[in-house]
Amino acid sequence: MKELRLTVDGPVARVVLDRPEVRNAQTPAMWQALADFGTTLPSDVRVVVVSGEGPSFSAGLDRRLMMGEGVDGQEALLTLGAKPTAEVHELIAGFQAGFSWLRRPEIISIAAVQGHAIGAGFQLALACDLRVVTPDVRFSMRETALGLVPDLGGTQPLVQLVGYSRALELCATTRWVEADEAKELGLANIVVPPEELAGTVKDLTEALxxxxxxxxxxxxxxxxxxxxRSYQDQLKAEREAQERRLKELLATSDSGH
Structure with a gap:
């Protein structure tokens, strides 16, 4: 679709939000395209890079869809409230699928974030494992200001990154988090000048x-x-994972002779 550029180049896949005229505001159709991309991702893809065209990563949900206007035939979000419970849950689960695949263990996802990352934009960045940001970045979880909750999978990684108390404060106040604080809180892994963003993401991708x-x-x-997991359960998980690795390495070694 024209609003998203989805490409695969060997072990690296790229997702580019391409609506710079509206600061890469998102729509449910874009979420469906993201979900489809995740479903059809080739098995040899190891790194996924998510970025936005233009000066902003993403300003969140297209406000026209919130305010009751249709966008390209897509109905306003508030109309979901009139649907049966099962249908609402199914629709939202479909939206979430556009984000949740970025957490799959077989890939590492990187968000290259500049400018605004608001609401759904913030949650898309949070869906990624790593975030490389520029000094002008501004994160905000705006959903509560609209009477909604963050429902695109962003709540768990936010708590994991900054802790419950800070996560609640950020969501309840909807305040801005800029680059220095984002780095301090753990929301940003690296802060780099805009002209170094692409190169830094490339270097990180190669290292991964x-x-x-x-x-x-x-x-x-x-x-x-x-x-x-409990500590003992984590030790057990480590043992099991290491056994799988040792057996795979042994099998690879034997097949090489």
Whole structure:
């Protein structure tokens, strides 16, 4: 679709939001396209880079869809409130699928963020494993100001990154978080000048592709599940993951002879 550029180049896939005239505001159709892209991603893709065309990463949901106007035949978000519960849940689950695949253990996702990352834009950045940002970045979780909740998968990674108390404060006040604070809180991994954003993401991508994919997949899965396991369960998960790695490495070694 014209609002998104979705490409695959060997082990690297790229998602580019391409609506700079509205600061890359998002629509449910874009979320569906993202979900479809995640579903059809080739198995040899190891890194996914998400970025926005123009000076902003994403200003969130297209406000016309919130204010009751249609966009390209898509109905206003508030009309969901009139639908049966099961249908509402199914629709929102479909929206969430456009974001959640970026957390899959077999890929590492990088958000290259400049300018505004608001609401759905913030949640898209949070869906990614790593965030490289420019000094002009401005994060804000705006949903509560509209009477809504963040429902695109952003609440869990936000709490994991900044803790419950800070996450609640950011969501309840909808205030701006700029680059220095984002780095301090752990929302941003790296802050670089705008002219260095692409090069830094390229260098990071190359570094992530260096280790064996199986090792990265297992390590990401261990880290993603660590907060939900007891210490003993985490030790058990590490043992099981290491056994799988050792057996795969042995099999690879034997096949090479």
């Amino acid at each position: 592709l260096a280790p064996l994919p199986g090792a990265i997949r297992e390590t990401k899965a261990l880290l993603l599940g660590a907060a939900d």
